[in-house]
Amino acid sequence: MVESTEDFCKGEALAPEQASLITRHTPKHECPDIHLDDHAMDLKFSPTCNMLALGQITGQIRIYAYAEERMDELLLLTHHEESVRSLDFSPQGNIVYAGSKDGAFSVISNGRLEDMLKGAHDESINKVMHIENEHVIATGDDDGVIKLWDLRMAQEGKAKSCAMTFSEHEGSISDFEYHEVGKKLLSVANDGMLGVFDLRKSSLYAMSDSFEVDLNAVVCAKSDKKVLTAASDGTISIFSWDWFGDCNDRIVGHPNSVECMVKYDENTVITGGEDGLIRAVGVLPNRILAILGDPLDTEDEAFEI
Numbered sequence: 001m002v003e004s005t006e007d008f009c010k011g012e013a014l015a016p017e018q019a020s021l022i023t024r025h026t027p028k029h030e031c032p033d034i035h036l037d038d039h040a041m042d043l044k045f046s047p048t049c050n051m052l053a054l055g056q057i058t059g060q061i062r063i064y065a066y067a068e069e070r071m072d073e074l075l076l077l078t079h080h081e082e083s084v085r086s087l088d089f090s091p092q093g094n095i096v097y098a099g100s101k102d103g104a105f106s107v108i109s110n111g112r113l114e115d116m117l118k119g120a121h122d123e124s125i126n127k128v129m130h131i132e133n134e135h136v137i138a139t140g141d142d143d144g145v146i147k148l149w150d151l152r153m154a155q156e157g158k159a160k161s162c163a164m165t166f167s168e169h170e171g172s173i174s175d176f177e178y179h180e181v182g183k184k185l186l187s188v189a190n191d192g193m194l195g196v197f198d199l200r201k202s203s204l205y206a207m208s209d210s211f212e213v214d215l216n217a218v219v220c221a222k223s224d225k226k227v228l229t230a231a232s233d234g235t236i237s238i239f240s241w242d243w244f245g246d247c248n249d250r251i252v253g254h255p256n257s258v259e260c261m262v263k264y265d266e267n268t269v270i271t272g273g274e275d276g277l278i279r280a281v282g283v284l285p286n287r288i289l290a291i292l293g294d295p296l297d298t299e300d301e302a303f304e305i
Contacts, residue, residue, distance in 0.1 A: 032071040034064065041085045048093030055084030061098055061108070079106060079113050086128045088137070097137050099125035105139055107151060117161075121145060129176040131185070131199075136163070140173025144189055148199065164202045168195055175217045175260075179224060188215035188229050196244055206244040211237070217261035219269055221283050228269060228283065230258035236271075236281065251286040254279070259304050272305025 027050075039057040046052065051074070054062045059082050063075035082101035089096055096108040101124040106116040121141040128139050131148065140146045146166040153161035171191030178185055184205060187195040192215055194208040214232035221228055227239040229247075234254035237247035257274035264270050264280065270292065271279045280289040 027066070027068040029068045031066045031068060034071055041083055042087045044087045044089055044096075046089050046093040047091055051093070053087045053089065053096050055087050055098060057083045059084055059100065059102070061087070061096070063096070063111070075111055077108060077113065079116060080104065082124075085124070085126050088128055088130045090130055090134045092134070095130075095134060097128050097130060099128035099139055101125070103141070105137070105149075115151065117149075120149075120162075121147065127173050127176055129178065131178055132180070138176055138178075138185055140169075140176065140187060140189075142172040144169030144171050144173060144191065146173060146185070146187060146195075146197070148185075164199070166195070166197055166204065168204050168207060169193065171214075174215060177218045177220055177227070179220060181224065186218050186220070186227060188218045190214040190216075190232075192231075194218065194227070194229050194239065194244060206242075208239070208244050209246050214257075216257065216259055219261055219263045221263055221269065222266055226283065228261065230261040230271060232257040234258055234273075236261070236269075238283070238286075249284070249286065251281060251283070251288075253281075253288045257304070274304040276303055276305065278305065 040054050041057055042055045044053050050066050052064050059080035061077040061084055062073055065072045065074055080100040080102055084098050084100050086099040087096060094110050099105045103121045103124060104116055104118045105120050105125055105128055107114045120139060123141040123143040125139050125141050128137060130137050135151045136148060138146060138148050147162050148164040150161055150163045169189040169191055171189045173187055173189050175188050176185060183199045185197045185199055192210040192212050196206040198205040211231060215229045216232060217230040219228050225241050229237045234256050236251035236258060238249040239247050254273055255275060258271050259274055260272040262270050267283055269281050271281055277291055278293040280292055282289050
């Protein structure tokens, strides 16, 4: 293994064939599987090169480089004591943010642990997301508390590195989305509500009615004119921007809980289900377009995405 993502991002400290792994390209075929002894809790792809970060229930963070015929583990980090539930990359791809069940979040910069804020939350951190400028991140915990952090202040040891705190949710924070133009942070939680927070005014902007099911994921689509939330009953609800009280459309067809959702383009989202299937879903018109993958592809027991 190499010791620094700065090294392997520059192609240094690696054999030529390894350096070629992380060059930004789209594999034409499936990459090799990653086989782990313990559950993976979250996975994020680098936005700048062929790397991914994976957090495990053991508290380990693994960094891989991938290609069509290779999957190389480049880093193994063990600084968290409990499950790493959420990860995110900076836009430049050189920083990984990690949130853990131990209530701490960490910053891994250029392959090394740069900072770790223990006791950041009183409860387990369930979601972490980069907001802007490589310095501002959002974290959400099992008690519904959302915090925004200024990492420049944290690195200087200042107690006010937590710039904002929101406590409007009454259940575990499941997912975030950032509306950059309006400087709004969107959140969903297992209290069944969608929250919208104005980061310019440090205040609640809107809160939806409770759907009385867990909301597991949120994305913006249709050029940020629509907000989609995915629920434990298999429904994807569609909100119009600035009309957050109740949804005005729904996408049905998932047989059980939609556990996660990412935007592919303005008209399409990719969902991961409790049934272990990955689906492409069209938005307005609303329909399930295809099943993209079955991680097991066998008759074995299915595990949720």
